[in-house]
Amino acid sequence: MSDDADQPSRAPFVFLAGLVLFLASLAAFVADLVTGHDVLRSLAANAVGVAVLVTWAAYDTLVDPTSNVDTRGGAAGTGVLLCGVYLVLAAVVVGVTSVVHGRLELAMWAGGLGLVFVVLGFVAFPSEAVVEDEASEAESGTSESDGSEAAGDRETEGPSAETSREEP
Numbered sequence: 001m002s003d004d005a006d007q008p009s010r011a012p013f014v015f016l017a018g019l020v021l022f023l024a025s026l027a028a029f030v031a032d033l034v035t036g037h038d039v040l041r042s043l044a045a046n047a048v049g050v051a052v053l054v055t056w057a058a059y060d061t062l063v064d065p066t067s068n069v070d071t072r073g074g075a076a077g078t079g080v081l082l083c084g085v086y087l088v089l090a091a092v093v094v095g096v097t098s099v100v101h102g103r104l105e106l107a108m109w110a111g112g113l114g115l116v117f118v119v120l121g122f123v124a125f126p127s128e129a130v131v132e133d134e135a136s137e138a139e140s141g142t143s144e145s146d147g148s149e150a151a152g153d154r155e156t157e158g159p160s161a162e163t164s165r166e167e168p
Helices: 002-006 011-035 040-063 072-101 104-124 127-140 144-156 159-165
Strands: none
Touching: 011 040, 011 072, 040 072, 072 104
């Protein structure tokens, strides 16, 4: 196992490969729209690129020591949630551009599947991470509501309150 620890992580290369595939497929999608070709090929390539990026993101949140995600289930929930958000956004783009390519059914399928993935992702996502973040903000006083209330309290107890206490 010490050999594995000595080797650098391949995660940045996986991210780069996913990003290149994602961007190239976006260019192919625009080219398909302009030339009138079927967009299914470019959308499939885009989905593969996003799958690589989401897999990288889930892995990265699992191995990142500063991440609140520390279980495989939490990382899987993160990945499913990201896939769902992507599918919903992709459905909007495909739906808007369906005037040009005529594949509105793809938007409907992607949107429906995206909503299911978002719900599943929220169920599997580690809610403790969100609850802990809110609790730590409340304790440290960095929350906007806590900060404004504290500032308001200081203003009412400002110099006039202090001078009234220090009367000779």
